Amino acid sequence: MQTDPLSATFAALADPTRRAMLARLSRGEATVTELAEPFDISLPAISRHLKVLERAGLIERGREAQWRPARLAAAPLREVDGWLDQYRRHWEESFDRLEAYLRELESRESDDDDVE
Amino acid sequence: MTTSSSTPEAGAALGWREGTLVLERTFSAPRARVFAAWTEAERFARWFGPAGSRLEPCRLDARPGGTLHYRHRFDDHEDVWVRGTYLEVRPPERLVFTCHFSDEGGARRDRPGFPGEMRIEVELVEAGGGTRLFIRHAGLDADRGEVQGWTESLDRLAAELGASGTPGEE
Numbered sequence: 109m110q111t112d113p114l115s116a117t118f119a120a121l122a123d124p125t126r127r128a129m130l131a132r133l134s135r136g137e138a139t140v141t142e143l144a145e146p147f148d149i150s151l152p153a154i155s156r157h158l159k160v161l162e163r164a165g166l167i168e169r170g171r172e173a174q175w176r177p178a179r180l181a182a183a184p185l186r187e188v189d190g191w192l193d194q195y196r197r198h199w200e201e202s203f204d205r206l207e208a209y210l211r212e213l214e215s216r217e218s219d220d221d222d223v224e
Numbered sequence: 225m226t227t228s229s230s231t232p233e234a235g236a237a238l239g240w241r242e243g244t245l246v247l248e249r250t251f252s253a254p255r256a257r258v259f260a261a262w263t264e265a266e267r268f269a270r271w272f273g274p275a276g277s278r279l280e281p282c283r284l285d286a287r288p289g290g291t292l293h294y295r296h297r298f299d300d301h302e303d304v305w306v307r308g309t310y311l312e313v314r315p316p317e318r319l320v321f322t323c324h325f326s327d328e329g330g331a332r333r334d335r336p337g338f339p340g341e342m343r344i345e346v347e348l349v350e351a352g353g354g355t356r357l358f359i360r361h362a363g364l365d366a367d368r369g370e371v372q373g374w375t376e377s378l379d380r381l382a383a384e385l386g387a388s389g390t391p392g393e394e
């Protein structure tokens with residue numbers, strides 16, 4: 109399933125387990141067993157995740173059975189702040205809804221003399 | 225009561241640094257009304273969360289040591305339970321609470337790749353007849369610092385590519 113590289117990157121990073129594995133590898137090479145350690149999922153599932161990351165060019169197999177982060181264009185990855193974006197979006201959309209709710213309250217109570 | 229020692233500076237609009245997201249928004253309502261929207265369960269459930277989501281149920285006890293517990297329901301996403309504890313409740317100007325992923329019973333349920341305990345600080349500042357709201361949402365590094373490690377990795381990759389043609393070292 110070869111898509112353009114950026115889409116492959118997004119797809120690879122869309123999974124929190126894979127993001128966590130990538131972050132672990134940023135601290136040094138690791139074996140499949142070491143990468144699997146924090147998670148409660150099977151080794152074959154871990155291997156599948158690694159394959160997705162490898163196909164996206166984010167990691168490569170090093171000497172022996174170690175995995176390590178691969179060299180690749182950092183610019184697209186810098187754009188993929190999706191992890192934080194979801195929180196930013198959460199607040200921005202919440203504020204939109206809060207604003208609408210406050211306006212609704214104000215128009216409902218426009219006859220009252222509220223002093224706050 | 226004077227302003228707190230951490231009065232947000234003007235222009236602290238939006239940013240992220242070391243796992244803390246900082247946002248600001250101005251509302252035309254007075255502070256007490258905005259504060260009530262954060263601290264009364266029925267009101268909170270009317271706006272908290274992205275468009276199309278709802279809090280069902282939502283239990284909220286806005287006193288120091290009080291509990292926040294809700295199920296966040298989405299159209300395109302599985303339900304998420306969240307539980308939190310209020311640390312500071314100072315109407316109409318300051319609210320601080322922690323929260324973490326949870327379940328129906330209120331137990332803590334961490335998820336790999338997601339934050340553990342988060343801390344949300346809300347400051348309300350009078351602005352004309354309206355309210356300027358500041359949020360500091362901290363703890364946005366996942367358990368064991370995965371996101372921190374990840375962004376450090378990106379910085380290193382960028383630095384390596386800056387030295388074009390020079391193989392980096394690991």
